[in-house]
Amino acid sequence: MQTAVNSAPAWLTVLHPKSFPIEPLPGAGALNRWIWNDTLAAIQAFIEKGQCQIGIGKPSELALQVLAQHPTVSSIYDAMDDFPAFYRGLSRIAMSHREQKIAAQVTRISVSSTALADRFATYYSKLSLALNACAIETLPPPSTTTKNSEKPVLGYVGTIGHWFDWPLVFNLAEANPSMCIRLIGPVYTPPPRPLPRNIELLPACDHATAMKHMQEFTVGLIPFKLNELTTSVDPIKYYEYRALGLPVLSTSFGEMTLRDGLAGVFLMDKHADLSSLVKTAIVHNSKTDEMQEFREANSWEVRFDTSGILS
Template sequence: MRLIYFSPVPWASFAQRPHKFVEWFRATRGKEVLWIDPYPTRLPRLADLRTRGRAKNGEVVAPDWLTIVSPRVLPIEPLLGISLFNRLLWNKVIQRVNSFIKDGECQIVIGKPSELALRVIALNPTVFSLYDAMDDFPAFYCGLSHLSMRRREQAVAAKVSQISVSSATLVDKFASYRLKLILALNACAVDSLPPVSLKGRIDKPVIGYVGTISEWFDWSLVFCLAASNPSVCIRLIGPVHSMPPGRLPQNLEMLPACDHGTAMKLMGEFSIGLIPFKLTNLTAAVDPIKYYEYRALGLPVISTSFGQMALRHGDEGVFIVEKNSNLVALTNAAMAFEDKLSEIEEFRAKNSWLKRFTESGLLTAVTQRL
């Protein structure tokens, strides 16, 4: 069995669910993967000029079992009629896909809805297809681009053989397709984590966050957390696309983006893992991978009540910030929490990508599941 994967992120980006999906497929099926990098599915914005040319995640080399295809398109997909010009640019990609399918039994996974993905499954109606929804993609867009993505996603959901989603909110969204719908939450790359160990006491506690700081990041909460806990260091690590609302508190420090290995080492210095996301339509469908990474390192987690985290209220090591939460008491409770070695090991065993994808029943024929 071979795999064609329409990815929502480039192969050269930091490893996320799509990367782990194809690695799991290779480990369990042992066959080749044709990875199709994403292309613009919304109309361009002025901000795109500022991000053009931004460095990628170093020199990323694809393994010999994976072939990367980067479609050439114009950023006009939301424009009905005019977007048909892109079909002329897709000819070589579609020929490559069709040749890949003819060379042996194949399955198609769509990680992000696009006209190209719809075209491929329309040309290959007998090939098993899966839509793996790791986000509520229309929520990332606005205006015409939002309407276009919503329409495109509905078309993908209707035509694929199976749908997998990464959060309970997305289960509700695709409830009308319940006979072909499965839930496969996110997980973490346990093989890249340091050995299980209990954290020792440190002189100055650190509440840390690793990840992108963008429109969904709750700067107000972070500032309040810093003000409420002046003896605690608040450390934010990652690229910044949403600037802080004012001068940083003295106990708040920011570090630049880094590779995954360095990020894991820096997380090892945390006392608490932080996930300060706003409650929006965009975050309502999110199951944050950083939650799994924090807990797999034995860190307690302070998080807002968004997405899948809202369902973890009361879970071991999870401390949810509500509207009227006492941030001092919440922080002290998180600081006092301690995992046992056996509990960390058990968490890792239950939340590896291999375990998650295998037990969820992904890429299993629908007729075998009914």
């Protein structure tokens, strides 16, 4: 999805470190170090103003240098993905090494999926699990959310990248020719062949428009491949779909694997009877009180209040 770009609020200072575009290759830190002096000085000045915390969202040589210069400052590594899995060869090895160095040095590690928690189990004493959640303040009231009563729409909103299972989506379309499969988002991995007549491909949109599109869905799709990258994923789409009362038709990847049998969750693979599975998902109805209960249990506010040291 695309979001509107707004100017930073007055309380927020955004730095734009310069660097040679070679990270995460080995030696990137040594080459970039001399052009980071201004950035490191700005961070130093900020830390000297008073109590603060160092937050790291992606392993980098710059992050390691900040940690090295401020070893007594509280720090957290927010591991939202299996970052090494995005790379190959030397870059992958370097990213993995960099991530482990950061994990060893920070005060706390937060992970967004059970698989990531397993990866960092060595650091159990400083590890916390914070699954994804939903921005419930952006949703319409549950009482105004009704399932599409016209032609059934099996819908997906999000990036279509190399993790998107095009062959499965084609099988889904062929098994349900009377239904519309609507895919909305930027396409980085195009379909392998011409789209069937019942697959619609719409461009990326802002979050508010995406919510309106979702309200037109009958079923929410999450057709991701099963690979090393998706093993560590807890899709926000799951929370948005279910918060809108939509049944979810998903492949069995990452955190979705652990949701098999939950209300409104239907897992599929290439061997499934996709026609029968879709029919079963379509007849599932979420009551208003169930939707409200789901929202209250899976808001970002609740997630940050309840995530703590794993027990």
